[in-house]
Amino acid sequence: MDLLQLQLLLDATKITLGLALTSLVVGLVLAILFCVAEMQKNPLIAKPISLFVTILRGLPEILIVFFIFFGGTHILFLLTDEFYDISPFWSGVVALSLIFASYASQTLRAAIQSVPKGQQQGAQALGMGPVRCFLRITLPQAWRLALPGLGNQWMVLLKDTALVSLIGVTDLMKQADLLSGSTYKPFTFLVAAAAIYLIITLISQWLLKHLDSYINRFDAGVAK
């Protein structure tokens, strides 16, 4: 493996990271929306979303990626009678953020439910509206409880980004595969790519550990 090939792998790593971080942001927003919808008292809102999230979790991730990418093209064709090329990158973002949100919304819901009821009642007594109460009182406390679970799901998301290589995004996985094909050294390049994924995972774990002790810094000594 020479420097040029390493450079190609590192460039592809940027795509992987860009994809993972974009999906994380979109996924977190979706997760909050799913979570709020699932906790609605109105079953007409809560049930369909709950079913949707369950279906997402029961499907293979690659199927969701293909469904969005090929199905998206198909839907546009049915609607407009013309073929449009939809971006593999953004199809990947949509698919990955949906997958992330379907798991993260469950973590978030559990965290929100373990914030004591008194907190909301207190906010209500002070005259806060339900939206403000959710954003200013409940959510900031729920984040801390949800962080370990969300951290795990971030690492699952990072590994799932490899799936978009199958719809033609030149991410780390795809680049390793391309280099394997052109050099006849699949072992070298796949191991190199795997090592980069491993390094990103280890850095994530380290950052999450520090983030966790940072956001719980006021609890130190109180618990236990």
Next chain:
Amino acid sequence: MTLDHFWLLFNGLSTTLEITFFSLLFGSILAVGLTLAMVNKIPGLNLLARTIILIFTGTPLLIQIFLVYSGPSQFEVIRHSFLWDYLSQAKICAIIALAFNTAAYSSLLFKGAIESVPRGEWDACKALGMTRGQTLAIIVPHALRRVLPSYSNEVILVLKGTSLASSITIMDVMGYANQINGQTYDALMAFSAAGIIYLGMNGILVLIFKQLEKKALAFQS
């Protein structure tokens, strides 16, 4: 997409189930080995087990499958050995990769379950003068009951993971769905039909594990 296509997907189902079954079989045996190495802190083996777990939980499953499938061909030695008869078969490669992957994740579950058995049970075994092996014979069944709910998730993850085998030319449900999509350009129907099959299988797995849990936890409040 016609009804014939739908039956084609069912052809793939046997491959999907075959890969799931063998991956879980070999994966769970391997996981027990990894867990024992970690729990007993066997020098050398403990480190090896932790390294295997780190590698297989820290990298994407897709890259693991590709690595087992196309990696060995780089080495002349392997290509000329008896191993090549096995490593040149895509299905075996998929099973090897999935087995190691699930072994890594489930050994973490097993280890957690063994550690969650109350300290008192270990102490009681010690007080009765039991050997390490005898103690584990008491602790492991208790741990197995606790691990069942989280292991059922792992089984579903393996079933979902087998769909990646389609990327190394295996015609499982996902492989046929890709083929139908390629032939008919009816992506929505092809992948929806495949999705229904996967959902159905996962639904059945959930029901089976619910029954198992009921039996296993019958005497626990």
